[in-house]
Amino acid sequence: MIEVHNLYKGFNGVEVLKGISTTFLPGKTNLIIGQSGSGKTVFLKSLIGLHIPEQGTVSFDGRINTEFSQKQKMQWRQEIGMVFQGSALFDSQTVEENVMFPLKMFTDKSQAEMLDRVNTVLTRVNLDNSNKKLPAELSGGMQKRVAIARAIVMNPKYLFCDEPNSGLDPQTAIVIDNLIQEITDEYKITTVINTHDMNSVIEIGEKIVFLNKGIKAWEGTSEDIFSTDSEAVVSFVYSSNLLKKVRQVYLNKTL
Numbered sequence: 335m336i337e338v339h340n341l342y343k344g345f346n347g348v349e350v351l352k353g354i355s356t357t358f359l360p361g362k363t364n365l366i367i368g369q370s371g372s373g374k375t376v377f378l379k380s381l382i383g384l385h386i387p388e389q390g391t392v393s394f395d396g397r398i399n400t401e402f403s404q405k406q407k408m409q410w411r412q413e414i415g416m417v418f419q420g421s422a423l424f425d426s427q428t429v430e431e432n433v434m435f436p437l438k439m440f441t442d443k444s445q446a447e448m449l450d451r452v453n454t455v456l457t458r459v460n461l462d463n464s465n466k467k468l469p470a471e472l473s474g475g476m477q478k479r480v481a482i483a484r485a486i487v488m489n490p491k492y493l494f495c496d497e498p499n500s501g502l503d504p505q506t507a508i509v510i511d512n513l514i515q516e517i518t519d520e521y522k523i524t525t526v527i528n529t530h531d532m533n534s535v536i537e538i539g540e541k542i543v544f545l546n547k548g549i550k551a552w553e554g555t556s557e558d559i560f561s562t563d564s565e566a567v568v569s570f571v572y573s574s575n576l577l578k579k580v581r582q583v584y585l586n587k588t589l
């Protein structure tokens with residue numbers, strides 16, 4: 335389980351995260367949602383140590399990440415897979431080289447062992463026969479698959495995804511969401527996803543944390559979110575006229 339306690343982070347005296355506490359469920363897909371600028375990326379980066387919080391703690395199965403020794407930090411880094419916004423693949427490297435990168439960096443496996451592992455995860459994300467292609471030769475959805483393969487190649491305990499659907503059409507976005515959900519279930523990973531895609535909330539939100547102006551304004555499940563009366567959540571969730579109408583018809587509630 336990932337436990338966050340009273341997390342504060344700001345820049346140049348301006349607070350962005352204002353005392354966030356929550357837990358992310360083990361072996362589940364946990365979503366962080368909220369409007370643009372609500373602090374989702376800063377929060378995600380603070381969880382994985384790319385931002386150092388001014389106050390508060392993040393613990394991974396009871397281990398507080400800011401208290402790690404150098405050796406423990408290296409170990410913990412290897413337990414984390416990350417899918418960055420926009421995939422963040424190395425443009426000049428092939429699919430195979432991109433996915434092999436963490437293995438080369440963190441392990442002393444032989445080339446044959448690494449290749450075997452790379453092929454296993456590429457098959458898992460349904461990307462056989464693309465080993466020698468460059469990212470530019472792939473569609474956006476295929477690039478996300480490569481990014482997911484790279485994120486799971488080290489068999490991580492925790493998977494963090496920053497807007498994994500950005501730039502994808504709605505149908506491809508659902509396929510990528512489902513892939514992340516399947517991998518989470520299969521490998522029992524604790525997955526944390528930043529998104530503002532309501533389809534993701536419906537499809538894969540086993541736990542949802544809603545941020546509003548750097549504060550955790552609500553948390554619950556994808557079932558609860560459509561019936562909550564929290565004003566901030568309602569105005570985020572029902573931001574489209576179509577959903578406003580659905581709310582009116584099915585829940586007999588107006589905004």
Ligand SMILES: Nc1ncnc2c1ncn2[C@@H]1O[C@H](COP(=O)(O)OP(=O)(O)OP(=O)(O)O)[C@@H](O)[C@H]1O
Nearest residue numbers: 345346350368369370371372373374375376377530
């Ligand atoms: N390195 C930084 N230095 C200064 N301010 C920052 C930095 N990173 C983020 N911020 C500020 O923190 C606030 C929250 O940004 P953040 O990127 O976390 O929002 P977000 O919810 O992820 O938005 P989006 O959905 O558009 O990606 C913004 O006002 C942003 O300008």
